[in-house]
Amino acid sequence: MTFMIPIPYRLTPISPIHIGCGEEVNWASTLIDGQNLLLIDLMKAELPTNLARKIIDISLKSTNERGLLQLQQLFRDNQAILKTAAYDAIPVRPKLLQEFKNKLGRNVQRNNKNAPIINKLDIARTAYASLTHSPYIPGSSLKGALRTAWLADKAKRQHVKPGNQGNELDEKKILGGSFATDPFRLIHIEDGMTTAENLTEAAWASNCNRESGKEKISNRVEVIRPCAYAAFSGSLRRRDLGGRPAKNHNREAQPVNAPPLRDLVNTVNNYHLKLFEEQARQWQNLKQIDRTWVEKTQRLLEEVNRQNCMLVRLGKYGTAEGKTVSDDMLRQVKVKVGKKEYKKQSHGTTFWLAGDYQAQSGFLPFGWAILEIGDYRSKVLQDYCETLGKKAPGTPSAMPKDPVPKDPQKALQWLKAKLGPATRNKEAQADLVIQVISSAGSWPIDDRYELSDLLADYNFGKFHQDIDDLLEEICEE
Structure with a gap:
């Protein structure tokens, strides 16, 4: 008989999280409104005939950069009308918002032929539920974080050595063969959903050299803001096969059990706490890192490690070390060392940090979160969130308070x-x-x-x- 035992969990982001969903918003689907970007659906806009005709004419007749500039100017000058098609709002970091205002509808660059280059002002969205437009944490992201930590521990205990075929061969050695012998197939994790409001904001993602702190590349991204206690919740289910062996074709059947919860908590914490401390030492080289956050988070993790909580790292921009086994002999990170030259080594050479556009300080690393298991609620974590939590830009005044017309x-x-x-x-x-x-x-x-x-x-x-x-x-x- 198979048993599915649900165990509730709550997830608290402690640094910005971006989980890619393959969607972007840009000037053609947003409007600036106070400290927010309003997301609009032009198909639902109630446009006056003359405005609709202008948009169509420019779109058909001007397919070059100049036409895009005209459209940006047209959108900027008709915001009051286009607001009727808005369906969501994303707060924006102050300097990033100013960048939008400075570049929208203006020619800020030219190519070698002196033609205008129009900035698309793209923002990569984080994963969100299509019905509520609220962010969520995919269960697969959580499971991946737990499984990576568990595999790293198992590889270390088994003294697994790197093979000629990379991580796939190493994983087969660790698991003893196949999917059938993988204990994590017996663990099911629901998506982390939320009913909280104003959880995201648009921020600047900066890729910095770990030694010099110099920015190499950058992106605009929507992130889940840190320090909203228990913002996401769901269930973790452990499947019990009742002592039955796994069906492993052409091999001797072996009993497979999901990792015991206490062992899983300890293993996940050992992996991620070690990773956090290793990277915290490297963050000391970066002037833009928020040192208050680092110090307070280190004190938090000293307490969390003694409780029924797990430190995890999720989403994009979380460094290769957070998604691979921790043994330096097994980890192989592809690093660019020349224009077309790459090499594999045990650690990356850059960090992705979240902050404001062209800011010199206040940046945080991506992806860190605390997972509370069962009915336990950490008072230490709640105090940490209350101390470091910041009011989202643009709220609660996401809707401007103008006088109501008398007519x-x-x-x-x-x-x-x-x-x-x-x-x-x-x-x-x-x-x-x-x-x-x-x-x-x-x-x-x-x-x-x-x-x-x-x-x-x-x-x-x-x-x-x-x-x-x-x-x-x-x-x-």
Whole structure:
């Protein structure tokens, strides 16, 4: 008989996390609104005929960089109209936001033929749920972090040596043959989902030399902000085969069991704590690293290691050392040493750091998180998040607070434009709606009904019932 034993988990990011999903947003799908980028869907925009015709004409007649510049200028000058197509909002680091403002609709570079080069202003999105637009942590990312640590420990105990065919052969040696003998096939980890709001922001990802700190390349990325305690949750399930052996064709069948939870916690912590300390020593060379964060995180990890928590590293930009076995003899990182020359060595030569555009300090490494298992909740971790947690840029004022127009029809259009971004900040949305309802008591009854119909398409979370009650009052004759 097979048993699936669910064990709840909670995940707390302690540094910025970016989990690639293959999607980007750019100037053609965003608008600047205060400290936020509003994400827009032009297919849903209610465009005046003359504006739609201009967009089509420029798109068809000007396929070069000059046409792109004209489109950027057109979008910038018609933000009020395009806001009606907004469906989400991402806060942006201050200097990165200023970079957008400086480059949007302007020619800031020219090629060797003196033609304008238009910056696309791309931002790589982190993985998100398509229905709620909220970020999530894929269970496969978590499982990969745990399995890498477990494989590294097992390789060390078995004294596995590198083979001619690289990591694939090494892994087969460690597992004893195949998928059938892999204990991690008996561990199932759900995606980490969230109901929290304002968890992400757009930041600058800088690839720096580990010795000099000099930036080599950079990207704009959406990251999950650190220090939101227990922001993500799910379940980990251990499958028990009841002592039955694994089906391993052409080999003698061996009993396979999922790693005991206590052993897994210790193994994962040993791997990641060692990695953190190794890299913390190297971070001392980098002036842009936030040293307060490093010191406080080191003190946190001294406590976490004694509790039912695991330190893990997730997502993109987490260095090759965090995704390979820890033995220097087995790890082979491909490093560029010349224009077309590469070599393999046990460690990388750069770090990816998250911060603000052209900032000189305040950068953090990517991908670190604490995983709490079972019903245990770490008071030390909660205090750490309360101390280091920072208010997201652009919140709670993701929706600008302008006066409500006195004319009912203008007020309805005003509210529709404000609600367009569908920000995850339900409280800000509810404030806007209550502003309008408060002034709608003197409207003609047909306009009040139109307001009720408009709000029926929105979900205001915990404020929904209060808004329904207010609408019922003003819609009574």
